[in-house]
Amino acid sequence: MHYREHALTLGVPADAILLEPKATNTGQNISFSREVLENARIEVTTLMLISMPYMQRRAHATCRKQWPEVEPVCVSTPLSYEEYVSTHDDEKQLIDMLMGDLERVIEYPKRGFAIEQPIPEGVHRAFDSLRAHGYDSWLLPS
Numbered sequence: 765m766h767y768r769e770h771a772l773t774l775g776v777p778a779d780a781i782l783l784e785p786k787a788t789n790t791g792q793n794i795s796f797s798r799e800v801l802e803n804a805r806i807e808v809t810t811l812m813l814i815s816m817p818y819m820q821r822r823a824h825a826t827c828r829k830q831w832p833e834v835e836p837v838c839v840s841t842p843l844s845y846e847e848y849v850s851t852h853d854d855e856k857q858l859i860d861m862l863m864g865d866l867e868r869v870i871e872y873p874k875r876g877f878a879i880e881q882p883i884p885e886g887v888h889r890a891f892d893s894l895r896a897h898g899y900d901s902w903l904l905p906s
Contacts, residue, residue, distance in 0.1 A: 767814070790823055791877050794830040810835045817841065817848050818862050822869050825878035859894065864902025866891055871904060
Protein backbone atom coordinates (compact mmCIF):
# COMPACT_ATOMS: atom_id res chain seq x y z
CA MET A 765 0.00 0.00 0.00
CA HIS A 766 1.26 3.47 -0.79
CA TYR A 767 1.90 5.90 2.06
CA ARG A 768 -0.93 8.23 1.00
CA GLU A 769 -3.52 5.46 1.02
CA HIS A 770 -2.22 4.19 4.35
CA ALA A 771 -2.40 7.68 5.86
CA LEU A 772 -5.99 8.02 4.62
CA THR A 773 -6.96 4.70 6.25
CA LEU A 774 -5.49 6.06 9.50
CA GLY A 775 -7.75 9.10 9.31
CA VAL A 776 -5.39 11.73 7.89
CA PRO A 777 -7.51 14.19 5.87
CA ALA A 778 -6.80 14.06 2.13
CA ASP A 779 -6.21 17.83 2.00
CA ALA A 780 -3.42 17.47 4.60
CA ILE A 781 -1.41 15.20 2.28
CA LEU A 782 1.02 16.66 -0.24
CA LEU A 783 2.31 14.43 -3.02
CA GLU A 784 5.58 14.41 -4.93
CA PRO A 785 5.04 12.06 -7.89
CA LYS A 786 8.08 12.72 -10.11
CA ALA A 787 11.07 11.30 -8.22
CA THR A 788 12.86 8.19 -9.43
CA ASN A 789 15.63 8.10 -6.80
CA THR A 790 16.38 9.21 -3.25
CA GLY A 791 18.02 12.49 -4.22
CA GLN A 792 15.13 13.51 -6.45
CA ASN A 793 12.63 12.49 -3.81
CA ILE A 794 14.29 14.83 -1.33
CA SER A 795 14.75 17.78 -3.71
CA PHE A 796 11.29 17.47 -5.30
CA SER A 797 9.64 17.10 -1.86
CA ARG A 798 11.46 20.22 -0.76
CA GLU A 799 9.96 22.07 -3.76
CA VAL A 800 6.46 20.85 -2.92
CA LEU A 801 6.79 21.99 0.68
CA GLU A 802 8.29 25.36 -0.27
CA ASN A 803 5.51 25.94 -2.80
CA ALA A 804 2.98 25.17 -0.06
CA ARG A 805 4.85 27.65 2.17
CA ILE A 806 5.52 25.00 4.81
CA GLU A 807 8.64 25.66 6.85
CA VAL A 808 10.52 22.48 7.66
CA THR A 809 13.15 22.02 10.36
CA THR A 810 12.94 18.24 10.82
CA LEU A 811 11.75 15.56 8.45
CA MET A 812 11.30 11.83 8.53
CA LEU A 813 12.91 9.66 5.86
CA ILE A 814 11.28 6.25 5.58
CA SER A 815 13.41 3.68 3.79
CA MET A 816 14.46 0.07 3.63
CA PRO A 817 16.64 -0.81 6.64
CA TYR A 818 19.83 -1.02 4.58
CA MET A 819 19.22 2.41 2.98
CA GLN A 820 18.99 4.59 6.08
CA ARG A 821 22.62 5.67 6.10
CA ARG A 822 22.55 6.68 2.43
CA ALA A 823 19.20 8.43 2.79
CA HIS A 824 20.57 10.46 5.70
CA ALA A 825 23.75 11.40 3.79
CA THR A 826 21.73 12.37 0.72
CA CYS A 827 19.35 14.54 2.73
CA ARG A 828 22.22 16.30 4.53
CA LYS A 829 23.67 17.20 1.10
CA GLN A 830 20.41 18.07 -0.68
CA TRP A 831 18.74 19.90 2.21
CA PRO A 832 21.32 20.79 4.85
CA GLU A 833 19.00 23.15 6.74
CA VAL A 834 16.79 20.32 8.03
CA GLU A 835 17.44 17.58 10.54
CA PRO A 836 16.59 14.21 8.98
CA VAL A 837 15.26 11.37 11.11
CA CYS A 838 15.66 8.04 9.34
CA VAL A 839 13.32 5.15 10.08
CA SER A 840 12.50 1.73 8.70
CA THR A 841 10.65 -1.33 9.84
CA PRO A 842 12.30 -2.31 13.13
CA LEU A 843 13.92 -5.64 12.25
CA SER A 844 17.05 -7.35 13.45
CA TYR A 845 19.57 -8.34 10.78
CA GLU A 846 18.41 -11.96 11.06
CA GLU A 847 14.76 -10.95 10.70
CA TYR A 848 15.54 -8.80 7.66
CA VAL A 849 17.56 -11.58 6.00
CA SER A 850 14.65 -13.99 6.55
CA THR A 851 12.40 -11.72 4.42
CA HIS A 852 14.52 -12.49 1.33
CA ASP A 853 14.51 -15.77 -0.55
CA ASP A 854 17.59 -15.01 -2.63
CA GLU A 855 20.71 -14.59 -0.48
CA LYS A 856 22.88 -13.48 -3.41
CA GLN A 857 20.41 -10.79 -4.42
CA LEU A 858 20.27 -9.52 -0.82
CA ILE A 859 24.06 -9.28 -0.62
CA ASP A 860 24.12 -7.62 -4.07
CA MET A 861 21.61 -5.01 -2.82
CA LEU A 862 23.70 -4.33 0.27
CA MET A 863 26.81 -4.06 -1.89
CA GLY A 864 25.09 -1.58 -4.22
CA ASP A 865 23.97 0.59 -1.35
CA LEU A 866 27.40 0.57 0.29
CA GLU A 867 29.03 1.52 -3.01
CA ARG A 868 26.67 4.49 -3.25
CA VAL A 869 27.57 5.56 0.32
CA ILE A 870 31.21 5.52 -0.81
CA GLU A 871 30.83 7.00 -4.31
CA TYR A 872 27.97 9.49 -4.11
CA PRO A 873 29.90 12.09 -2.08
CA LYS A 874 32.48 12.21 -4.92
CA ARG A 875 29.62 12.94 -7.35
CA GLY A 876 28.12 15.64 -5.12
CA PHE A 877 24.99 13.62 -4.26
CA ALA A 878 25.65 13.01 -0.55
CA ILE A 879 27.84 14.01 2.36
CA GLU A 880 31.04 12.08 3.06
CA GLN A 881 30.86 9.42 5.77
CA PRO A 882 33.64 7.44 7.40
CA ILE A 883 33.81 3.85 6.20
CA PRO A 884 35.97 1.51 8.31
CA GLU A 885 38.85 -0.16 6.47
CA GLY A 886 37.45 -3.60 7.33
CA VAL A 887 34.23 -2.69 5.51
CA HIS A 888 36.24 -1.64 2.44
CA ARG A 889 38.11 -4.98 2.53
CA ALA A 890 34.87 -6.95 2.85
CA PHE A 891 33.36 -4.96 -0.04
CA ASP A 892 36.36 -5.68 -2.27
CA SER A 893 36.30 -9.37 -1.36
CA LEU A 894 32.58 -9.74 -2.04
CA ARG A 895 32.91 -7.89 -5.34
CA ALA A 896 35.76 -10.23 -6.35
CA HIS A 897 33.45 -13.16 -5.57
CA GLY A 898 30.74 -11.91 -7.94
CA TYR A 899 28.44 -9.91 -5.70
CA ASP A 900 28.18 -7.08 -8.18
CA SER A 901 24.79 -7.02 -9.92
CA TRP A 902 23.64 -3.88 -8.02
CA LEU A 903 26.90 -1.97 -8.37
CA LEU A 904 27.09 1.28 -10.29
CA PRO A 905 27.90 1.04 -14.01
CA SER A 906 31.60 1.46 -14.74
